[in-house]
Amino acid sequence: MTLSAPRSFDIIAPTAEDSAIAQASSQILASIVDSDASHCTIRVMLDGTQGEAVTIPTSALRLFVDILTQMAKGNAVSIVPIKKELTTSEAADILNVSRPYLVDLLESGKIPFRKVGTRRRILYQDLMTYKHRIDERRRQALAELAAQAQELNMGYE
Template sequence: MNTNARPNLPTEAEATLARESSRLLSLYLSSHEETQTIRVVDQGGEHEAVRVPTAAYRLLIDILAEMAQGNAVSLIPVHAELTTQEAADMLNVSRPYLVKLLDGGGIPFHKVGTHRRVYYQDLVNYKNHVDTERLKALEALTAQAQELNMGY
């Protein structure tokens, strides 16, 4: 897994194709089935039916929908181990700041030799916790502004 690679943004033609593909695939999504069948046709006209898990089919539709909006998409396995730079990039913070979070116990990590590694799921858990706390603070500020009739 290479999480350093920055995915390229889709071209306008790719976004248009993704939009149409997403729309067509979603028409055939059967959510009550465990698997979906897709027929793959090669350049020579040969075809074969391929069964995929419904969760993977949904993921494909979601990827195409993101591409249709002009977004780049990358997949990271939930059990992936990230370097401190990769983790910092995902949180949009500097690597030294992330290292302080790690050393302060804010995010669990382990060492591989002398290098710190962070599990993707631990990073997501931290981000969700921070986002929840941020939302609570914003709600408290909003309530306070309402009580003081500050006009918002």
């Protein structure tokens, strides 16, 4: 039996049977994922065959456990590949900002980038570092506002 790889952006909705199998599998694999190993070997068996051992990165197994966990909850799952290096339009879409605003962030030095000819390219990891930093600042500001509202008895408890 040959399995074909799903195309990018295919959405896979689990059946009830899929959800039950995903639940049991995710629980077993989750205990393995907690390892500090960089890779693991799993045996893939189809229809009772002896199967074949496959070595995969532990990070891929973590992603697989996340997929199984979502399927166990009955959620549809889609895998969207993200390139290591992004255009300004792709980066702006990820941050949910306009491209000109993103270019201002790049030119002000808030996000590192490189130029390829006249085009700017942003490393995905640099973009995520920036996103996590601003998300943390937003959480802190929200916590401060909530604390002030409680101190002033503004009806928030």
